[in-house]
Amino acid sequence: MRYIFQFCRILLMCLLGEILAGVLPLPVPASVYGLVLLLAALKLGIFRLEQVKEAGDFLIGILPLLFVPAAVGVMDLWAELESMLLPYLISAIPVTLLVMGVTGRVTQRICRMQRKREGKDG
Amino acid sequence: MAEILSSSAAWGVVLTIGAFGLGTLIGRKAGKAWCDPLLLGSLFVILVLSLLEIPFSEYKASASPLSYLLLPATVSLAIPLYEKWELLKRDLTAILAGVLSGVLTSLCSITALALLLRLDTVQAATLLPKSVTTAIGMDIADTLGGIPSLAGAVIILTGITGNLTAQWLCKAWKITDPLAKGIGIGTASHAIGTAKALEMGRVEGAMSSLAVALAGVITAFLAPVFADLWL
Numbered sequence: 001m002r003y004i005f006q007f008c009r010i011l012l013m014c015l016l017g018e019i020l021a022g023v024l025p026l027p028v029p030a031s032v033y034g035l036v037l038l039l040a041a042l043k044l045g046i047f048r049l050e051q052v053k054e055a056g057d058f059l060i061g062i063l064p065l066l067f068v069p070a071a072v073g074v075m076d077l078w079a080e081l082e083s084m085l086l087p088y089l090i091s092a093i094p095v096t097l098l099v100m101g102v103t104g105r106v107t108q109r110i111c112r113m114q115r116k117r118e119g120k121d122g
Numbered sequence: 123m124a125e126i127l128s129s130s131a132a133w134g135v136v137l138t139i140g141a142f143g144l145g146t147l148i149g150r151k152a153g154k155a156w157c158d159p160l161l162l163g164s165l166f167v168i169l170v171l172s173l174l175e176i177p178f179s180e181y182k183a184s185a186s187p188l189s190y191l192l193l194p195a196t197v198s199l200a201i202p203l204y205e206k207w208e209l210l211k212r213d214l215t216a217i218l219a220g221v222l223s224g225v226l227t228s229l230c231s232i233t234a235l236a237l238l239l240r241l242d243t244v245q246a247a248t249l250l251p252k253s254v255t256t257a258i259g260m261d262i263a264d265t266l267g268g269i270p271s272l273a274g275a276v277i278i279l280t281g282i283t284g285n286l287t288a289q290w291l292c293k294a295w296k297i298t299d300p301l302a303k304g305i306g307i308g309t310a311s312h313a314i315g316t317a318k319a320l321e322m323g324r325v326e327g328a329m330s331s332l333a334v335a336l337a338g339v340i341t342a343f344l345a346p347v348f349a350d351l352w353l
């Protein structure tokens with residue numbers, strides 16, 4: 001029963017997320033609202049970690065499996081996929097490298113600045 | 123045979139788990155990034171459906187219990203984020219600025235690409251969330267009017283690219299700080315890239331999975347702005 005209650009707490013956050021997505025005018029998915037709500041519930045102590053942990057870890061563990069049906073949907077979209085091959089390859093390969101490089105450099109620069117400042121203070 | 127299957131509730135789930143299991147097994151044996159169980163598993167399912175001439179819609183209906191779990195599983199990503207909160211707090215400015223710069227780079231590049239290649243709004247909305255974890259990314263594509271399945275395909279390809287190039291790229295861009303490496307890998311190439319970050323080290327892995335959740339949430343709020351303004 002413990003796991004069912006854990007699952008139910010997570011579902012409750014999903015429901016609230018769906019309600020928020022319906023009420024708020026922003027085009028933000030219900031899953032993101034639900035994620036933020038669950039994080040807030042944990043931070044505010046409404047749920048304790050052990051009240052959601054096992055069910056949540058199980059769900060995250062099987063997450064890649066859950067995408068299979070959606071990914072298989074590509075089989076009905078070959079034509080679309082073919083006509084879009086070039087933009088897909090550009091956005092998947094060069095853009096990814098650029099994003100990784102920029103993110104890493106910015107993070108590293110700020111980390112070093114802060115550590116230098118901390119060094120001076122201390 | 124087809125009639126028995128179409129009245130059976132279980133076959134879609136069994137086929138999916140079987141194909142995914144086989145993909146996992148091959149991935150473990152081969153140890154290559156492109157042997158992603160999601161990629162291989164999906165290909166096996168497509169193969170079986172094509173051979174038996176079962177339409178996708180029937181498979182989709184039968185596998186729907188799995189799709190039902192997607193929402194609670196995505197919401198559960200809050201749990202690792204909560205568990206890593208102390209790590210986040212310690213270097214909050216650097217991490218947030220890094221992830222934000224990455225998300226903006228991604229959204230700007232895709233917008234530029236869409237304008238250059240004259241993509242329509244459906245195609246652009248499909249590409250916008252491509253660096254984000256599959257769970258959130260497919261949802262964002264759907265919300266913005268893109269095609270979730272195709273978004274999923276680009277997201278997987280992005281992850282594999284990140285996984286295969288992470289070590290080389292960090293060297294080429296002189297990113298030596300383990301924290302910065304992890305944030306870069308997670309922001310650019312989500313969970314599939316994080317698998318590589320975990321191999322590179324503990325800090326890299328933890329930071330990468332932290333960045334995955336952050337980049338997902340930030341992209342969910344920023345992508346609509348880009349879709350509205352430029353596309």
